[in-house]
Amino acid sequence: MTLDAVLARIDETLPEAVDRLMELLRIPSVSTDPAYAEACSKAADWLVEDLRALGFDASVRPTPGHPMVVARSEGAGRHILFYGHYDVQPVDPLNLWDRDPFDPELQDGPKGKLIRGRGASDDKGQLMTFLEACRAWKAVHGTLPGNLTIFLEGEEESGSPSLVPFMEENADELRADLALICDTGLFADKPAIVTMLRGLAGDEVTITGPSKDLHSGMYGGLAMNPLRLLTRILGGMFDDQGRITIPGFYDDVRDLPDEIRAQWQGLGFDHAGFLGEVGLSVPAGEQDRTPLEMLWSRPTAEINGLWGGYQGAGSKTVIPSQAHAKLTFRLVPGMDPDKVQELFRDWVRAQVPADCTVSFTPKAGAPASEMAIDDPAFEAARQALSEEWGQPAAFVGCGGSIPIAGHFKTVLGMDAMLIGFGRDDDQIHSPNEKYDLDCFHKGIRSWARVLDRIAG
Amino acid sequence: MTLDAVLARIDETLPEAVDRLMELLRIPSVSTDPAYAEACSKAADWLVEDLRALGFDASVRPTPGHPMVVARSEGAGRHILFYGHYDVQPVDPLNLWDRDPFDPELQDGPKGKLIRGRGASDDKGQLMTFLEACRAWKAVHGTLPGNLTIFLEGEEESGSPSLVPFMEENADELRADLALICDTGLFADKPAIVTMLRGLAGDEVTITGPSKDLHSGMYGGLAMNPLRLLTRILGGMFDDQGRITIPGFYDDVRDLPDEIRAQWQGLGFDHAGFLGEVGLSVPAGEQDRTPLEMLWSRPTAEINGLWGGYQGAGSKTVIPSQAHAKLTFRLVPGMDPDKVQELFRDWVRAQVPADCTVSFTPKAGAPASEMAIDDPAFEAARQALSEEWGQPAAFVGCGGSIPIAGHFKTVLGMDAMLIGFGRDDDQIHSPNEKYDLDCFHKGIRSWARVLDRIAG
Ligand SMILES: [Zn+2]
Ligand SMILES: [Zn+2]
Numbered sequence: 049m050t051l052d053a054v055l056a057r058i059d060e061t062l063p064e065a066v067d068r069l070m071e072l073l074r075i076p077s078v079s080t081d082p083a084y085a086e087a088c089s090k091a092a093d094w095l096v097e098d099l100r101a102l103g104f105d106a107s108v109r110p111t112p113g114h115p116m117v118v119a120r121s122e123g124a125g126r127h128i129l130f131y132g133h134y135d136v137q138p139v140d141p142l143n144l145w146d147r148d149p150f151d152p153e154l155q156d157g158p159k160g161k162l163i164r165g166r167g168a169s170d171d172k173g174q175l176m177t178f179l180e181a182c183r184a185w186k187a188v189h190g191t192l193p194g195n196l197t198i199f200l201e202g203e204e205e206s207g208s209p210s211l212v213p214f215m216e217e218n219a220d221e222l223r224a225d226l227a228l229i230c231d232t233g234l235f236a237d238k239p240a241i242v243t244m245l246r247g248l249a250g251d252e253v254t255i256t257g258p259s260k261d262l263h264s265g266m267y268g269g270l271a272m273n274p275l276r277l278l279t280r281i282l283g284g285m286f287d288d289q290g291r292i293t294i295p296g297f298y299d300d301v302r303d304l305p306d307e308i309r310a311q312w313q314g315l316g317f318d319h320a321g322f323l324g325e326v327g328l329s330v331p332a333g334e335q336d337r338t339p340l341e342m343l344w345s346r347p348t349a350e351i352n353g354l355w356g357g358y359q360g361a362g363s364k365t366v367i368p369s370q371a372h373a374k375l376t377f378r379l380v381p382g383m384d385p386d387k388v389q390e391l392f393r394d395w396v397r398a399q400v401p402a403d404c405t406v407s408f409t410p411k412a413g414a415p416a417s418e419m420a421i422d423d424p425a426f427e428a429a430r431q432a433l434s435e436e437w438g439q440p441a442a443f444v445g446c447g448g449s450i451p452i453a454g455h456f457k458t459v460l461g462m463d464a465m466l467i468g469f470g471r472d473d474d475q476i477h478s479p480n481e482k483y484d485l486d487c488f489h490k491g492i493r494s495w496a497r498v499l500d501r502i503a504g
Numbered sequence: 505m506t507l508d509a510v511l512a513r514i515d516e517t518l519p520e521a522v523d524r525l526m527e528l529l530r531i532p533s534v535s536t537d538p539a540y541a542e543a544c545s546k547a548a549d550w551l552v553e554d555l556r557a558l559g560f561d562a563s564v565r566p567t568p569g570h571p572m573v574v575a576r577s578e579g580a581g582r583h584i585l586f587y588g589h590y591d592v593q594p595v596d597p598l599n600l601w602d603r604d605p606f607d608p609e610l611q612d613g614p615k616g617k618l619i620r621g622r623g624a625s626d627d628k629g630q631l632m633t634f635l636e637a638c639r640a641w642k643a644v645h646g647t648l649p650g651n652l653t654i655f656l657e658g659e660e661e662s663g664s665p666s667l668v669p670f671m672e673e674n675a676d677e678l679r680a681d682l683a684l685i686c687d688t689g690l691f692a693d694k695p696a697i698v699t700m701l702r703g704l705a706g707d708e709v710t711i712t713g714p715s716k717d718l719h720s721g722m723y724g725g726l727a728m729n730p731l732r733l734l735t736r737i738l739g740g741m742f743d744d745q746g747r748i749t750i751p752g753f754y755d756d757v758r759d760l761p762d763e764i765r766a767q768w769q770g771l772g773f774d775h776a777g778f779l780g781e782v783g784l785s786v787p788a789g790e791q792d793r794t795p796l797e798m799l800w801s802r803p804t805a806e807i808n809g810l811w812g813g814y815q816g817a818g819s820k821t822v823i824p825s826q827a828h829a830k831l832t833f834r835l836v837p838g839m840d841p842d843k844v845q846e847l848f849r850d851w852v853r854a855q856v857p858a859d860c861t862v863s864f865t866p867k868a869g870a871p872a873s874e875m876a877i878d879d880p881a882f883e884a885a886r887q888a889l890s891e892e893w894g895q896p897a898a899f900v901g902c903g904g905s906i907p908i909a910g911h912f913k914t915v916l917g918m919d920a921m922l923i924g925f926g927r928d929d930d931q932i933h934s935p936n937e938k939y940d941l942d943c944f945h946k947g948i949r950s951w952a953r954v955l956d957r958i959a960g
Contacts, residue, residue, distance in 0.1 A: 080818035138820060144716075206818050246721065250819055259783030260600075261934040264806045265702065265904025268834050269798035271779060272788040275807035276742060283739020286732060323727060327715030329859040332728040342725035350720045351731035352822050353813035358830060362536035362662050363706050363867050364594060365832050365905075366808050366933055374814060376821050378724050403785040411819050448721025449821075477719040477822055 050188055054496045057184040062489055065180045066154060066163065068098070069488070072134070072172050073152040073165040079114055079135035080206040088114040088202045091134045095200055102183055103192055109218075111210035114202030118221065121192040125503055126425075129197040129224035129462070131452055132175025132231065133204035136167035137477045144479035154485070161485035170476035173483035174230045174468050175200060177491035184496060194503025197224055201452070204231075207250075207412030208451055215459045223460045226425055226502075230495075231450055233470030234487070235315065239433035239441035239494070241426060242466035243419040244308075244344060247379035248449035249388040250411030253278070253396060255371045257404045262367040272404055274371035275356045281399045282373060285349055289335045292349050294395045300382040304345045312340045315442060325473060344445030347388075348378040376411070378447065385413025414451030420463050425502045429465055432497035436490055469494065506644055510952045513640040518945055521636045522610060522619065524554070525944070528590070528628050529608040529621040535570055535591035535662040544570040544658045547590045551656055558639055559648055565674075567666035570658030574677065577648040581959055582881075585653040585680035585918070587908055588631025588687065589660035592623035593933045600935035610941070617941035626932035629939035630686045630924050631656060633947035640952060650959025653680055657908070660687075663706070663868030664907055671915045679916045682881055682958075686951075687906055689926030690943070692773065695889035695897035695950070697882060698922035699875040700764075700800060703835035704905035705844040706867030709734070709852060711827045713860045718823040728860055730827035731812045737855045738829060741805055745791045748805050750851045756838040760801045768796045771898060781929060800901030803844075804834040832867070834903060841869025870907030876919050881958045885921055888953035892946055925950065 058065075077091040078084040092108045092115045099106035099119040106119035114135060139149040147153060152165030163173060178198075185193045199222060203210055215222055232242045257274035258267070287293050319339035323329055333342030356371035358364035377388050393408055400406045419426070421443060433441035446466070456462045469491035475481045514521075533547040534540040548564045548571045555562035555575040562575035570591060595605040603609060608621030619629060634654075641649045655678060659666055671678055688698045713730035714723070743749050775795035779785055789798030812827035814820035833844050849864055856862045875882070877899060889897035902922070909920040925947035931937045 080820070081816070138814075138816065140814075140816070248721075248821070252819070257784065260931070262782060263904065263933040264804070264808060264832060265704075265834065265902070266928065266932075267782070267799075268806050268903060269789040269802055269804040270775065270787050270795055271782065271784055272786065273806055275810050276738075276788075279735045279739040279807065279810070280742065281739070282732075283735040283737070286736065319726065323859070326718060326723070326727065327859070328713065328727055330728065330857050331726050332732075333725040339726055343723075346725055348720070348725040350724050350729055350821075350823060351735065351813065352720060352820055353815050353824075354731050354735070354827070355811045355815045357807065357809035358594075358596075359809050359811045359828070360537065360594060360596065363708070363830055363832065364536065364808055364933070365704070365806075367806060368809075371810070372815070374819055376720060376819065378721065401786050403779070403783070446721070447724060448719065472722065475716070476722075477820070478717040 051496065051500045053188045054184050055493055057187050058180065058492050058496060061184065065176070065492065069163065069173055069176045070152050072176065073167055074150055076150040077135050077202065078138050079203050080138055085114065088135060092117050092202055095134060098179065099198060102179065103186060104198060111214055113210040116202070116214055117198070117200035119198040121196045123192065123195040125194045126226060127195045127197065127224040128226055128228060128503060129199055129222060130178050130228045130230070131199050131201070132178065133171045133201045134175065135202045135205050136172065137170065137205050139166050141479065146480055157482065157484065159484055162482040163485060163488065164480065164482045166481050168481050168483035169470045169474035170481065171204065171231045173488055174470065174491065177469060177488060178230055178495050180492040181495035181499060184492070185499065193499040196503070197222065209412060211452065212455055212459060215455060219460060224462055226423065227456045227462045227464040229450060229453060229464050229466045230468050232446055232466045232468035233472065235442060235444045236317065238439055239437040240444045241430055241441060242446040243421050243443045244445040245417045245450050245453055245466070246344070246447055247383065247385060247414045247416035247454065248376055248451065249379060249385035249413035250376040251389055251392060252409035252411065253373045253375070254407050255400065255404060256369060258367060258369050260369050264365040264367050267367055271367055272401060273367045274404060275368060277400065277404060278356065278371040278373060281396055282351060290333050294349070294391050296391045297347070297388070300384065301347060301380055302382045304341060312344070312445070313338070315340070315444070322472065343447040345380055347380050347383060350376050352376055378449065379416050381416045381418050383416065385415060389413065414449060414454050417453040417457065423463060426465060428501040429467060429498045432501050433467065433494055436494045436497050467494070467498070507952065507956045509644045510640050511949050513643050514636065514948050514952060517640065521632070521948065522944070525619065525629055525632045526608050528632065529623055530606055532606040533591050533658065534594050535659050536594055541570065544591055548573050548658055551590060554635065555654060558635065559642060560654060565670070567670055569666040572658070572670055573654070573656035575654040577652045579648065579651040581650045582682060583651045583653065583680040584682055584684060584959055585655055585678060586634050586684045586686070587655050587657070588634065589627045589657045590631065591658045591661050592628065593626065593661050595622050597935065602936055613938065613940065615940055618938040619941060619944065620936065620938045622937050624937050624939035625926045625930035626937065627660070627687045629944055630926065630947065633925060633944060634686055634951050636948040637951035637955060640948070641955065649955040652959070653678065665868060667908065668911055668915060671911060675916060680918060682879065683912045683918045683920040685906060685909060685920050685922045686924050688902055688922045688924035689928065689930070691771065691898060691900045694895055695893040696900045697886055697889070697897060698902040699877050699899045700901040701873045701906050701909055701922070702800070702903055703839065703841060703870045703872035703910065704832055704907065705835060705841035705869035706832040707845055707848060708865035708867065709829045709831070710863045711856065711860060712825060714823060714825050716825050720821040720823050723823055727823055728857060729823045730860060731824060733856065733860060734812065734827040734829060737852055738807060746789050750805070750847050752847045753803065753844070756840065757803060757836055758838045760797060768901070769794070771796070771900070778928065799903040801836055803836050803839060806832050808832055834905065835872050837872045837874050839872065841871060845869065870905060870910050873909040873913065879919060882921060884957040885923060885954045888957050889923065889950055892950045892953050923950070923954070
């Protein structure tokens with residue numbers, strides 16, 4: 049049976065697959081920071097070279113931002129598009145890493161070997177699971193599986209500004225029968241297919257009080273301090289029950305269907321353990337919701353960064369001229385990112401006194417997504433994953449935003465199947481990101497099994 | 505008349521006096537930042553050398569922090585001690601300066617020439633007015649005036665940690681009949697003697713939520729964000745009437761005597777102009793108080809710095825582990841700095857949920873001061889200033905903290921006369937600090953007149 053041969057080939061060649069991933073991880077492709085633009089291009093080039101070596105018709109495709117990678121292998125069967133992203137999160141604070149984030153290493157971890165480095169899990173390690181599955185497939189079959197397009201992005205961590213225009217301009221080339229997206233994780237060590245994703249809206253607020261920094265002795269008590277104003281406004285963003293107070297914020301939120309709530313309750317989510325691993329214990333969301341609802345089906349308002357005044361050693365008796373905050377909102381199906389941003393801005397503006405000003409810097413947003421799981425490929429993939437992991441795979445929600453899933457639907461009319469192998473403790477977006485070696489290994493094997501069922 | 509000769513000498517030698525000040529301003533004696541410790545020593549050495557050249561018995565006096573400078577000139581009459589500080593504020597944000605803050609320059613300003621540079625006004629330029637008055641006096645009389653001690657500190661901008669121990673250890677040497685302190689300003693271009701000073705309490709708060717930075721998609725809605733908590737706490741520090749809500753905060757505040765309030769109302773303070781110069785218009789303090797009360801006789805709570813999470817370019821969907829704030833409280837007579845700090849801490853602690861923690865880093869504080877203006881030297885100095893400036897000098901309050909005035913009273917039993925020549929637009933503690941040349945010039949002449957009346 050050729051599937052067994054492919055799986056055996058994956059097992060035998062795992063060390064070489066790890067070496068290839070290490071090479072990709074050494075390229076510091078941080079997309080949010082213009083200083084790393086060249087590294088982003090280099091990562092795209094590296095992937096094109098690898099895809100060509102695999103037999104794809106691959107090319108780097110320039111955009112106004114970081115380039116896309118598109119690779120095509122024509123064949124029989126349904127046209128399947130695979131998506132991943134080669135850009136990574138910033139690495140600060142650097143001093144919290146146990147090693148250079150771009151000098152990856154295979155380390156011994158509490159659950160076996162792991163690959164340490166920025167992007168190991170999000171998303172370089174994950175996207176390479178699919179490429180390695182194709183490589184083993186080719187070695188056994190002599191051809192690539194089915195009828196494939198590979199589509200890799202370099203701006204996912206910076207809001208994907210070039211994505212929709214690129215998809216619109218290349219719609220005929222990118223439109224497939226189904227998309228596969230590998231940027232999610234296992235759920236409590238169970239294989240999972242995400243069918244519901246929160247969206248994202250974002251904004252940056254700057255409040256200006258005095259026209260320059262003031263001495264707090266000379267002006268204190270008479271002059272408005274923009275930090276007082278900003279804390280007053282943002283401090284009122286939640287009520288005592290954890291509910292967001294921005295007027296109209298929940299207007300378009302749909303309640304979770306009872307059968308889905310029941311299915312999620314059946315997952316036996318250990319919220320105490322989940323919070324306990326990061327030193328917390330009290331669910332911080334709306335007090336009348338379950339922890340999984342807080343994470344998957346309820347919107348949030350999060351202050352991602354806040355700053356103003358003096359942050360150095362010692363003290364400085366200053367009334368700063370400005371105060372700043374970066375915020376993001378996780379959205380659920382029904383909510384419109386632009387509307388949420390406007391509701392937020394109106395609410396802030398209404399609280400700014402006559403002699404202070406507020407300005408906003410928009411951030412890219414995306415609506416939430418719900419997949420149509422009646423496509424038989426979903427059930428086929430669920431069975432493939434169940435076989436590989438030795439336990440039933442589940443359809444789950446995901447608290448994070450993967451706007452690409454929404455764009456595939458709205459721009460290209462494709463549904464997406466979100467399958468990934470990350471673990472909750474992978475520390476993506478934090479110092480010391482890692483990817484467990486068994487996730488990488490079984491991830492490759494999982495794709496071989498999925499392709500065996502749906503790429504024919 | 506020798507006073508006229510001294511004043512003429514001051515006029516003739518002004519360019520050399522400016523050159524000497526420039527030399528002192530070139531030494532970057534930032535006391536809050538350990539990187540500048542050597543520069544602080546260098547400034548002290550420079551002053552000792554200048555005082556010795558003037559005929560003082562001067563020396564650098566080591567402390568656990570930056571050194572003190574003590575200089576003595578014995579003579580007839582009341583023993584008078586002069587105090588100033590040679591350390592300066594940090595200079596960040598550096599990009600808002602029109603030139604290197606430690607490369608001072610004589611520039612043309614809207615009100616005539618000015619000296620631009622960090623410390624030009626606070627307090628190097630001011631302390632040099634007294635030394636230059638002594639220099640001109642010596643040139644005319646052949647001797648220094650009266651019975652003088654000069655006492656210069658290098659830690660005023662960092663909370664004066666070594667000051668009280670040093671004063672206690674050297675009490676016999678430093679105790680005089682009256683202290684002169686030159687670290688204040690004109691009031692609305694009128695000469696002024698400050699007889700009431702606010703004190704200071706300070707604290708730094710760190711709130712820890714999750715044990716590490718989290719991905720806001722994976723954890724958002726379930727995990728407490730310490731920025732949400734910190735804004736909620738500090739955002740509740742003022743009520744709608746601008747009153748501070750910390751329980752007990754106003755308990756020890758004494759109401760201003762009616763005659764003082766009347767005297768202040770007579771000053772014709774143009775609060776609209778004062779706020780207008782810094783782009784503001786709405787008095788931000790307790791709405792049932794006058795603007796001068798807000799500045800001089802009411803306590804404040806000020807957030808001097810606030811930070812947490814991501815502050816770089818673009819956005820980062822992070823729930824940070826920690827949030828930080830630096831605060832200071834301006835105190836009025838009757839308030840105890842330690843008690844205020846404890847009230848603040850208790851109030852914060854009571855609002856921190858079970859799974860988050862708060863820690864505090866204490867900052868040095870000092871109580872407010874009120875001078876006993878029945879000492880005839882106060883009226884003599886008021887007349888000397890009125891003569892020099894051609895308009896009546898006033899007894900005023902000051903919103904800033906000059907803890908030294910309190911320490912002179914409590915440690916050494918001396919009252920202090922606070923006379924200074926800074927202007928409100930000197931931008932002390934901000935970028936582009938300056939000292940108007942006429943303030944420097946008339947400041948030197950003012951001290952010659954004051955010494956002529958009281959140092960005999
Ligand atoms: Zn990702
Ligand atoms: Zn000062």
